[in-house]
Amino acid sequence: MARIPYVDPKSEATPEKVREAMAGLAVPLNIFKLVAHAEANFKPFLRFGGTILGRQALPGKLRELAILRVAKLSHAEYEWVQHVPIAKAVGASDEQVAALERGDTAAPCFDETERLVLRFTDEVVRDVGASEATFRALAAKLPPRELVELVLAIGFYMTVARVMETFAIDMDPPGGDRVMASIR
Numbered sequence: 001m002a003r004i005p006y007v008d009p010k011s012e013a014t015p016e017k018v019r020e021a022m023a024g025l026a027v028p029l030n031i032f033k034l035v036a037h038a039e040a041n042f043k044p045f046l047r048f049g050g051t052i053l054g055r056q057a058l059p060g061k062l063r064e065l066a067i068l069r070v071a072k073l074s075h076a077e078y079e080w081v082q083h084v085p086i087a088k089a090v091g092a093s094d095e096q097v098a099a100l101e102r103g104d105t106a107a108p109c110f111d112e113t114e115r116l117v118l119r120f121t122d123e124v125v126r127d128v129g130a131s132e133a134t135f136r137a138l139a140a141k142l143p144p145r146e147l148v149e150l151v152l153a154i155g156f157y158m159t160v161a162r163v164m165e166t167f168a169i170d171m172d173p174p175g176g177d178r179v180m181a182s183i184r
Helices: 016-023 030-035 037-055 060-073 079-089 094-099 112-127 132-138 144-166 176-183
Strands: none
Touching: 016 037, 016 112, 030 037, 030 079, 030 144, 037 144, 037 176, 060 079, 060 094, 060 112, 060 144, 079 094, 079 144, 079 176, 112 132, 132 144
16 A cells, blocks of 8 residues: 555545546556645646657657666556556567566567667666766667666666656556557
8 A cells, every 4th residue: 555645636625737638547546646745846847758758869768767777776566557558568578678687688589679778777777877888888889878878767767667656656557658658
């Protein structure tokens, strides 16, 4: 059970702007109903998450491998459950998902760029920034825009994981793929 109640999108006590934003959600996941408490941040949170999922130049598969790695490193089961279907929808294989689940980021099912993205993600999560060697190796594969987008995706999903874990939100059935479809 969540540590605080979720915002009720139908309650008269819920601010109108929050109710409007919630009415536009394809799937009213618990993460959204919890973040809605931060009224001033809620719509920007939704927009930022939407741009990460739907408007980045960074290939979706690389983004989702990084998000799944963030979920595992953050012990964020909710994030994992929501993003596995998205990862598969953008090209991650069952073998890759299984490798990430067991923490095997060097598995042969990942190509060189994917392994670099995973190493980069590990370093950004654990060390705040990537090492010079990892940065240079990935910068040889991705243009500056995609490098910045990758760090923004990692950071956003680190924040989401911390909200999920701090407030012990209740697990929703997987709906991330429907959220993804609604922002395309």
